[in-house]
Amino acid sequence: MRYYLAIDIGASSGRHIVGWRQDSTVQTREVYRFPNGMRAEENRLTWDIEALLTHVKQGIAAAKAVFPEIHSLSIDTWGVDYVLFRGEQEVLPVYAYRDSRTEETVPLVHGAMDFPALYARTGCQFQPFNTVYQLYCDKISGRLEGVTDLLMMPEYLMYKLCGRKAREYTNATTTGMVNVRTGEFDGEILQALGYPAQLFPKLSRPGTVIGEYDGIKVMLCATHDTASAVEGIPMEGNHPYISSGTWSLLGVKTASPITDEKSREANYSNEGGVGYHRYQKNIMGMWLVNELRRELCPGTDFAEIVRLAEASTCDAAVDANAPELLAPESMKAAFDALTGNTLRTTGDYFCCAYRSIAASYGQAIRELEANTAQTYEKLYLVGGGAKNTYLNRLVGQYTGKEVIALPIEATVLGNLKIQMECDDHVL
DSSP states (O other): OOOEEEEEEOSSEEEEEEEEEETTEEEEEEEEEEEOOOEEETTEEEEOHHHHHHHHHHHHHHHHHHOSOOOEEEEEBOSSOEEEEETTEEESOEEOTTSSGGGTTHHHHHHHSOHHHHHHHHOOOOOTTSHHHHHHHHHHHTTTTTOOEEEEHHHHHHHHHHSOOOOBHHHHTTTTOBOTTTSSBOHHHHHHHTOOGGGSOOOBOTTOEEEEETTEEEEOOOOBHHHHHHHTOOOSSOOOEEEESSEEEEEEEESSOOOSHHHHHTTOEEEEOSSSEEEEEEEEOHHHHHHHHHHHOTTOOHHHHHHHHHHOOOOOOOOTTOGGGSSOSOHHHHHHHHHTSOOOSHHHHHHHHHHHHHHHHHHHHHHHHHHHTOOOSEEEEEEGGGGOHHHHHHHHHHHOSEEEEEOSOHHHHHHHHHHHHSOOOBO
16 A cells, blocks of 8 residues: 655645545545744744744654655645745745735836736736745845745745755746746746746646655645645536635636636636646635634634624625735734724624625626636535535525535645656656
């Protein structure tokens, strides 16, 4: 029996899960879990990559203690963030996407190539933290001087394990610099923005073996966690999906990208999948609830939070994607401002948050159906939100769809699926 290790790292935590095939099903066992989070460093939000790497290695050791023979491993994380190198030396700090440093550079990027032109080439939705904007901060601050490599977060961690610097396709499509037609970095964008071409070599696809660590093959899965999550959904036919975590990703698989004006205006993205495109939209997700909990009732479990929300008579909802909610000093104050100070109880705040998330899903699904000229009856929901029956009920009300909530580790299952099914080939 062959065992495979999926290392799935999100913005708040990471876990190591071993999987294997047994009686035509995939069995899994979690062997290690660790905390993650952005940290404040000189008034900037950054990632502690040393701690991340330490946990990755400790988790592998923990996995081998239980399963001594592991065939391969792979790592998936969130998108857009990256590590720069000068030779073999990391350029520190490593900035986190919720940092506000791109506020001044977004208009500079659009001055060199406006967003309609960027969208036509990449099909990537506008987010102020996209790599294309973060990198311009590095350019104007001089951080790109002498830089030889750029690795996205999972690529960085796997490089530190096996010594090979690979660039994986699905995560690269979150940068805003991959041509949606060719599936490679867009030379015209790089030239217009003055980015060093050597930072953007040819991309590798999921299933590529890039090296070895402690006797285990290191393989590229779909290293953007949402790409792995979509691979892990046991879906009958092709229906819209929501991967619900800190962010909610709502979308549908398409055979070819959709980059028309309606899609740009609705801020839909065309990100890379395994043999398809993911026509999807980022929507603020459990971040709203988690931040309200941290501020209002840090010792309260989520079951009680849901009970408080259900008991509330609040009927308010706000735009879950409002920029004021991206990284506020006080999430409560942000909700107060957006609702005109109409929220009274703790339950009101959580009720408003859940309603706002579901309302944003409803708007997004209507846009998706209009832009794809298709009507869908079902909506698959995976991730942390799938366990919340109250939110699932709201989603059904706001979207008008049959919600199929699958409280499964879809991202982990997608990571494992690629390891199990793809033939080995070395860069």
